[in-house]
Amino acid sequence: MSRSEPLPGPEGYCSSQLIPYLGNKRSLLPRLFPVFERLSDGLPEPRFLDVFAGSGAVSRLARSMGMRVSANDWEPYSEALGSCWLRLRPTDIDRAFGGPSGLESFLGDWNAMHPLSGRQSVPESAMGQPYMARWYAPEHTAAPRLGEERLFYTAENAAFIDRVRTRIEAEYPDPDPGSVGEIYRAVALGAILLEAAVHANTSGVFKAFHRGFGGNGRDALSRILGRMHLEAPILPEAIPAEVFRDDARVFVGRRSADIAYFDPPYNQHQYGSNYHMLNTILRWDGRPMPLGPGLEAELSRKAGIPVDWKETRSRFCVKREARQAIAELLDDCDAASIVFSWNADGHLSGEDMVELLSKRGRLDIVALDYVSYRGGRQSASRSARSREYLFVVDTVAAPRDVELSKRELSDLAARDEAIRSTYDPRRVSRVFGLRAGGAAPDEPMDYPEASTFFRGDLREPSEQASGMLEELDAERRRAFFERLNECACRGVGEELDATLTVARAAIVSGDTAAAKRAYRDAPRLIRKLAHTKYEKEFRLYSARFQDLAVSLGDGRMAARLGSLDELIAMRAK
Numbered sequence: 001m002s003r004s005e006p007l008p009g010p011e012g013y014c015s016s017q018l019i020p021y022l023g024n025k026r027s028l029l030p031r032l033f034p035v036f037e038r039l040s041d042g043l044p045e046p047r048f049l050d051v052f053a054g055s056g057a058v059s060r061l062a063r064s065m066g067m068r069v070s071a072n073d074w075e076p077y078s079e080a081l082g083s084c085w086l087r088l089r090p091t092d093i094d095r096a097f098g099g100p101s102g103l104e105s106f107l108g109d110w111n112a113m114h115p116l117s118g119r120q121s122v123p124e125s126a127m128g129q130p131y132m133a134r135w136y137a138p139e140h141t142a143a144p145r146l147g148e149e150r151l152f153y154t155a156e157n158a159a160f161i162d163r164v165r166t167r168i169e170a171e172y173p174d175p176d177p178g179s180v181g182e183i184y185r186a187v188a189l190g191a192i193l194l195e196a197a198v199h200a201n202t203s204g205v206f207k208a209f210h211r212g213f214g215g216n217g218r219d220a221l222s223r224i225l226g227r228m229h230l231e232a233p234i235l236p237e238a239i240p241a242e243v244f245r246d247d248a249r250v251f252v253g254r255r256s257a258d259i260a261y262f263d264p265p266y267n268q269h270q271y272g273s274n275y276h277m278l279n280t281i282l283r284w285d286g287r288p289m290p291l292g293p294g295l296e297a298e299l300s301r302k303a304g305i306p307v308d309w310k311e312t313r314s315r316f317c318v319k320r321e322a323r324q325a326i327a328e329l330l331d332d333c334d335a336a337s338i339v340f341s342w343n344a345d346g347h348l349s350g351e352d353m354v355e356l357l358s359k360r361g362r363l364d365i366v367a368l369d370y371v372s373y374r375g376g377r378q379s380a381s382r383s384a385r386s387r388e389y390l391f392v393v394d395t396v397a398a399p400r401d402v403e404l405s406k407r408e409l410s411d412l413a414a415r416d417e418a419i420r421s422t423y424d425p426r427r428v429s430r431v432f433g434l435r436a437g438g439a440a441p442d443e444p445m446d447y448p449e450a451s452t453f454f455r456g457d458l459r460e461p462s463e464q465a466s467g468m469l470e471e472l473d474a475e476r477r478r479a480f481f482e483r484l485n486e487c488a489c490r491g492v493g494e495e496l497d498a499t500l501t502v503a504r505a506a507i508v509s510g511d512t513a514a515a516k517r518a519y520r521d522a523p524r525l526i527r528k529l530a531h532t533k534y535e536k537e538f539r540l541y542s543a544r545f546q547d548l549a550v551s552l553g554d555g556r557m558a559a560r561l562g563s564l565d566e567l568i569a570m571r572a573k
Helices: 026-040 057-064 076-085 090-097 100-111 155-171 180-198 221-225 248-253 276-283 307-312 319-332 350-358 402-420 425-432 465-471 474-487 492-508 512-518 522-527 532-551 555-571
Strands: 047-050 068-072 242-244 256-262 334-343 362-368 388-394
Touching (some): 026 057, 026 334, 026 388, 047 057, 057 068, 076 242, 076 276, 090 100, 100 180, 155 180, 319 350, 334 350, 350 388, 350 402, 362 402, 402 474, 425 474, 425 492, 492 512, 522 532
Parallel strands (some): 047 068, 047 256
Antiparallel strands (some): 334 388
């Protein structure tokens, strides 16, 4: 299935209204869709377990495919999001609001509580002591007191969260299961959590806020300063999902399924602390969160993280516990098919995963051309690249040879690295005998396939590269990978050097258009160096590419590159 093919409807259900989330599988859904289709073929209303539901993206896909979904996550915010987007149907909207127009009227009344609303109207049920506005936002958005106030939200958006949450508790505090009040509460809670996740002054997680709105790059101001606005949820007329908040092992041990999907935390970052703000908005207990000394035992002082986030501490985030935790989970799983997302940056190696999963049946491995969502700062090194794989186990079939599966994974990893890499044209010419621009080599090549693998400027793989690798036999492919590795750029600096090489060669040959094409990605790469750690390299490459742009009469690019200098100056403050 290509990425352009639509996912099951309704439009936007699987692709929008999802919180920004570490490991969010929104981009992965087009690859999961055909896998789930194959595994559920011929099954009426397949039973689907989403053991670590998180944002709910994968559960949405399974639900839209007509499956009976049981979605689980230990975090309260995940349960609240699922109670809206996974449980509800359009018929529930009809019953509670009288249809879409009634829902829009309901939300319009609530959106009028925003301080920036042109027709601001705040009912008595929404009035109360400021909480988010007091502890997690500045008094004045335009003049925040840095170091004295938290800057997770603008003053206006924080006040809006306060009013929405206060009103929810006043009007729908404890509705009966299945009641209209429960639908009202689910819609309002889901909507405010989505807005709180999107319009935050962070890079995606709540362990820290930017110093000043927008951070040093100030490249997300429209999102951060944007006015919160409760949206009507996009919902399918599909089987309502069951939503749980259980320990993963307890959840798995209590039910059987046709397909069980696992996407556990894969590194040390605990979701309870990363997304504490969403749980704080849910809990709504009014506990003080002062920004001051001497409070480290109760909260992470700067970010206002309550100490009770540890109640949802996950064993899967602890390296010494992760393998045993996953082994126990798989042992308890009663499913015809197991689908396991694995990230190469995680605590467990690929060999660990092959050994654990092969015990359950026939293992197939799928490589994913997928870029995961990562909050926070990114490394400038090549090793920061993330590889994602899908392990699919037929628990009814006999296991394959474990060593064969390990070799298959190793080969897939090497292919993935080869296709993702950027290459130094000078090394490519030396190792493979190729010449840039498609010129014929001076002498016969040991690997003529290289002329198909590389694009004309020898920096990147061609569109035919993946198919070419597939056609090589395993031994020749391994040897080819070894030579490719000699040519690969090891970090942003080497990528920029390669770009300069190509651009300067084009200038020498008189092809200014090719030179401009070669350096069009320079600003994106240089931005990765916009940290004090890389300040020397940042200034070096910024100056070199500005000089190049000026020599080509490319004022627009010179201005873009010049504007990047502000980033490093702001970092130094």
